[in-house]
Amino acid sequence: MTPGHRAKELVIVDNHVAVGVDGSAESRAAARWAAREAVLRQVPLRLVHAVDWPLDPVLPGLGRQDVDRWADQALAEAAEELRRRHPGLEITSRCPTGRPAAALAAEAADAALLVLGSRGLGGLVGFLIGSVALSTVTATDTPVVLVRVADDPDGPGTGAAELVVGVDIHEAGDRMLAFAFEEADRRGCPLRAVHGWKMPPAYTYVPFFDPDNERDVELSVTHMVDDMLLPWRHKFPDVRVTTSVFLGSAGGRLVQASREAGLVVVGRRLRRSPLGVHLGPVAHAVLHHAAAPVAIVAHA
Structure with missing residues (x-):
């Protein structure tokens, strides 16, 4: 059955689950949620870290090599943790360059699902929607799930x-x-x-x-x-x-x-x-x- 025919039947194609990773507690919770979802769907998981360079370096004074090294470390640490939790899960990583919202939306184009971390509102329920998450949600037709630290699937x-x-x-x-x-x-x-x-x-x-x-x-x-x-x-x-x-x-x-x-x-x-x-x-x-x-x- 061709992909176009599947779309007409309104069947969501389970290619893979993509998740934004930046080393924060919110993104780690999102990655754990995404990994659990990928296991349920029996599809691979793709970790994505968008490097916004040179417009918005992570910290003043950091060079391109420092930013790349930090991104690689964030992806490697997330992948290592998730492989321990889900030994049979296929995990890949990507580190595109560009504005994070645009890069994440592009990565979502061939994914079944995009998962993003979002900060909770202190002691209140709900999400604090940052500009990247909001821009990504409205820039892609792929379903997007927003996850907070409190939504950790191990909780x-x-x-x-x-x-x-x-x-x-x-x-x-x-x-x-x-x-x-x-x-x-x-x-x-x-x-x-x-x-x-x-x-x-x-x-x-x-x-x-x-x-x-x-x-x-x-x-x-x-x-x-x-x-x-x-x-x-x-x-x-x-x-x-x-x-x-x-x-x-x-x-x-x-x-x-x-x-x-x-x-x-x-x-x-x-x-x-x-x-x-x-x-x-x-x-x-x-x-x-x-x-x-x-x-x-x-x-x-």
Whole structure:
């Protein structure tokens, strides 16, 4: 089957998992998460360290050889640790030169998944999204997972925790649902689909609101969500699926669900504008407040 035909079937090609490595605690946690994911997928792992030279050397006074030596050491130490943890895992390393976001996005082009480390917000849950991570997320069509130190897969609560996915009946979410169901299937964990809805604007002007109208709309929306999930339930019969349909913000409910989740999956529209690409309000809320790793999947 040709790669183009596979894309039409919305099957994510498991070439390899790529992870950004820079020697920080966040990138080490991301590398451990990525290695575990590569083992689950039975694919190789690629460690990537982008060297931004000569525009932004690591420290003042360092020469090119010093920067290269530091990059090689960061990659070697990460590879050595991961080989100890996963002896059978194929691990390769790359050290491209260029702006980190552009280099990481280029490395993600032929990967099934890109994993990046991100700092946590002190004692709070959520992520501190740096410019490199945010620019990389919006520069690639490849799914990107953001991981904090607290998301280390060797820590507590990782096991078969449920996977949470935000769905939108108004968007073409097949690529995101394919990712979510495949992840839940390979992890052997339950999947919870979350959808928040709003009453039509016209109801704002109705002087005497009938509560039955709200119940009717909720029932209709629930049916639409079930219809959206039905093909994927049939394709992945072993995945136990629950739905959460409610009146209100999807972002807030996804953040709440992330406290018991092993992974949260949200979508990002492939939309260009004069102001550039950006994350939608749901993805933005989840990234800044989620208590679990977050996967961002681009879709039309």
